[in-house]
Amino acid sequence: MNGNKVKKELKKSITILVPAGLVLADIFDKVNELAKKYELAVYLSTAQNIRILNVQDENEEAIKAELQKVGAELKGPGKFPLPRVCVGESYCKLGLVDTMALSDRILAKYKSREPVKPKFKIAIAGCPASCSNVLTTDIGIKATKSGYEVYVGGKGGASPKVGLRIAKGVDEERVFEIIDQLIDFHAGKPGTKMRMAKLLSDPDFPFAEV
Template sequence: MEDKTAEEKTAEEKTASLTILRTAGLVEPEFFQAVADVVRRYNLTVYLSTTQNIRLLEVRESDRDEIMRELAAKGARFKGQVKFPLAKTCVSRPHCKLGKFDTFALAQRIDEHFQGWEKIKPKIKIAISGCTAACSGPMTTDIGIVGTPVGLDIYVGGKLGALPKLGRRIVRRADEDRVIAVIEELVTYHYNQPGKKLRMFKLINNDDFPYPEAV
């Protein structure tokens, strides 16, 4: 039996995806160029995920570490390195006439506040919408923030999937400081519950849930 060529071995090598995390889905031109260079050099496919991240497909195991080193040098963070979820964010003000506040700024503030946060379990998702049109799905995710003319409303316990649920509005007319405080309270409560991979909708009817009533 003939030995396989290098090309045949490469073709058979196991591949996987590599997800690059982007706060609020924002990408600077220089970083876009760095990703494009890597994609061309390693013959990859780019997928822009529904969670507003960049996913590189068909990454060979032998190339993975080098790709991560190259992109990390340009400021990339990767799934698995960051525990706290990045908020899914609509464009809002000043890019949308319906937007009531700067969603990008709030997403950045949340990211910075919870940088390095260790007390977090999987399955928490956050969404931010600049208005009640709710384009980013804040009412159907674990923690949602919605802009209104008089402040920010906070929802908890929403979900999509085969049996979607609307979240419970627990706070009205909040400012950004209150939003940060409530998120911290909710993720801490979630972390302290027994079990793994819990969605918020399973917890909001607990006797000790901090926000038992809709407002």
């Protein structure tokens, strides 16, 4: 490791957003075709997106245009965060809810709020096993046998934190009311970025631990 602070030159990549982790066949085919044509590498990101690596400057715009032609949405500033989801009840014996449907419903409701401030993430788990890491996410929604639990302010990174449980035993409608309030609160705070964890100590934070 070199202790000197030299600005690192990063290689170029393009990220395709993948709602609920489901890749449509046309996008899959196009990624495969482009990977062969331009000698790209395909990386499945920890945020459940597809990141295309090894993009050369001269090919970047052509690759983006080809992807957008088949309906791919590319990552960019101000986009509402795609919930990270586990597979849920349709594919897991322990699953209690349809996590993908809930993710779709969240996106249908909140995508129109773009642009949103960066630095907040959402995760949904279909049971208490929490495979999608709901406890270490800004807003974590976990299904249990007695209803949903909602966590806020969790984070990973260099100083990981478990989120505060602010609701338990609630139905889906109440989950949406809570998300409404959290998003409004987050958006109403000054600054261009803000992790939810920082807002937990705000005197006006609208929820207490349950």
